[in-house]
Amino acid sequence: MxxxxxxxxxxxxxxxxxxxxxxxxxxxxxxxxxxxxxxxxxxxxxxxxxxKIGVDVTVRGDKLTADAAAKLGASPLVERYNLVLGGTSRAPGLKLLQPDAPRPPESRSQDDGPGLTGLCESEMLLDFATGHTKLVDGRPITARDADHKVVLIDKQLAEKNGLKVGDKIKLTSPDGKGQASYDVVGIFQAPREGGGGLWRKPAELPANQIYAPLAALAPLSMGDKLGEAVFKLSSPEKARVLHAEAKRQLGGDGFRFDVNDKAFRxxxxxxxxxxxxxxxxxxxxxxxxxxxxxxxxxxxxxxxxxxxxxxxxxxxxxxxxxxxxxxxxxxxxxxxxxxxxxxxxxxxxxxxxxxxxxxxxxxxxxxxxxxxxxxxxxxxxxxxxxxxxxxxxxxxxxxxxxxxxxxxxxxxxxxxxxx
Known part of the structure; x- marks a missing residue:
């Protein structure tokens, strides 16, 4: 059988x-x-x-310009990137918050102005990304705002000047030669910091910070030397490849390449x-x-x-x-x-x-x-x-x-x- x-x-x-x-x-x-x-x-x-999370790569250096960072951001390894340009502007008619400490004699009040940061996407800034700074009204600045004169301002600054979303503010260059009007599209709340008894320039106070699209700052003659560029990647492995590309484009020395993959890990x-x-x-x-x-x-x-x-x-x-x-x-x-x-x-x-x-x-x-x-x-x-x-x-x-x-x-x- x-x-x-x-x-x-x-x-x-x-x-x-x-x-x-x-x-x-x-x-x-x-x-x-x-x-x-x-x-x-x-x-x-x-x-x-x-x-969703990925890793953030921050590049800083003397050779870092908007054009160089944009070329690096065009790499297929990069999903999103944010160019950050920091400086100080003047704001005629804008009442700034003042430090609690007394002003030193050598400081001149005519040099006071808000801190101005040009960027591509506000949500990619570390303080916004971690939730330390929160948007309480309006909307963030996105890549679609590159050709628009819009700003984000702090809640305290808005309350002191009676500003709300949709209002306009005027900013001028430090030398007073260039100026432009900007629409307030969002109001954020930054963490309150104690002065520690030391006087700080108004531009250094978180409540006096103003954020605008990088391209919108051209009338204010802020220059093209970036403070930093942040690149969003999908994995730490891609960060090592991007580091090699940054060396080829920016040179072997003169820049810092920091990888923040804590949230990813x-x-x-x-x-x-x-x-x-x-x-x-x-x-x-x-x-x-x-x-x-x-x-x-x-x-x-x-x-x-x-x-x-x-x-x-x-x-x-x-x-x-x-x-x-x-x-x-x-x-x-x-x-x-x-x-x-x-x-x-x-x-x-x-x-x-x-x-x-x-x-x-x-x-x-x-x-x-x-x-x-x-x-x-x-x-x-x-x-x-x-x-x-x-x-x-x-x-x-x-x-x-x-x-x-x-x-x-x-x-x-x-x-x-x-x-």
Whole structure:
């Protein structure tokens, strides 16, 4: 009789053992599928963190001009960039906040003016990005404002001058020759700093800072020497490549290249730990399933010694006996994989929401772009293929290794053995 047919008849005759094997395989395949789905969810979550958070690279140096920084920002490695130009302007008719400490005799009041910062995107500034400075009215400055004369001003400065979103303010160059009018599009609240008993120029006070698009400062003759340029990248690995490009464009010396990947590491490291745990979990389940099924097959072989001896005495080949046990176990593995797939599709999303909870960014200072998308645990054809492959591999290993003992059997010793 064909050994495959014998395997089918044996499964039908031993329904109890078949049900036990099916139950074990179902648990193993479900856990394996859950592990692969968890790995996939972690990979998608990490990719989302790279896109949303990324790393900030800050470049400073004497050779850093707007044109040089723009060329570096045109690199395909860079997702967004912000050029920052700092200086002091004059604002006729604008009442500035004054330091608490008395003015020193050598200071001249006619030199007082607000601090003026030209930029591309206000939300990429460190204080805005970390939430230390918050927009309380209006909107931020974006790359679309490059050709518009708009500004952000502090809440205290706005209150002192009776300004609101939509009003205009006039700024002039330090020498008074250039001037332009700017629309207030946003009002922010900067952290309040104590003076420490020392006098500071009004332009150095956070409440007297004014932000405007870099191109809009051309009438004020601010120059093109940047204070810094900030580049947003998707991963720390790309920062090393950008560093090499900065060396080629700006020269080997004369500039600083600082990488701030703290937010990226804080979000990604826990995800990588979960992914590593999922990988270890998969192999532990595969190993444990192999051992358990191997023990069951070993016990089954011992219980069926008389059957094996009879078949050997009738001339059946030993490899066919091993093949019969392998087919029996594999035949149970196939429906177990199918049921595990149904369970994964039904319960995977709910389980993923509990296992992979997105970091609580609501309590952490940061921009909305730093919040990760909710984790998604879904079954893919590749995961199911891995489970099927591992399931068949487990059935093969768990039967072949115990089946080595069949190769050492002799019909006469089996049939005459009183045990």
């Amino acid at each position: 064909n050994f495959v047919k014998r395997a089918g008849l044996s499964l039908i005759a031993r329904t109890g053992k078949s049900a036990l094997l099916l139950g074990i395989f179902l648990v193993v395949c479900t856990l394996l599928l859950g592990g692969f789905m968890l790995q996939g969810a972690v990979a998608r979550q990490e990719a989302g963190a790279q896109r 804080e979000q990604v490291q826990p995800l990588r730990k979960v992914g590593a745990f999922a990988g270890v979990f998969v192999w532990l389940i595969a190993g444990a399933g192999t051992v358990i099924l191997g023990l069951i097959v070993t016990l089954t072989i011992r219980e069926r010694r008389d059957e094996l001896g009879m078949l050997l005495s009738l001339g059946e080949k030993k490899w066919k006996l091993i093949g019969q046990h392998t087919v029996e176990v594999a035949a149970v593995a196939v429906p177990a994989v199918a049921v595990a797939a149904l369970a994964g599709a039904a319960f995977g999303p709910d389980a993923g929401a509990k296992v992979l909870t997105a970091p609580d960014t609501a309590a952490q200072p940061g921009p909305p772009t730093a919040q990760l998308p909710p984790p998604e645990m879904r079954m893919q054809s590749g995961d199911l293929g891995k489970v099927a492959g591992l399931g068949l591999g487990i059935s093969l290993v768990s039967t072949v290794i115990p089946g080595i003992g069949i190769l050492r059997l002799h019909p006469r010793s089996i049939l005459t053995d009183s045990e």
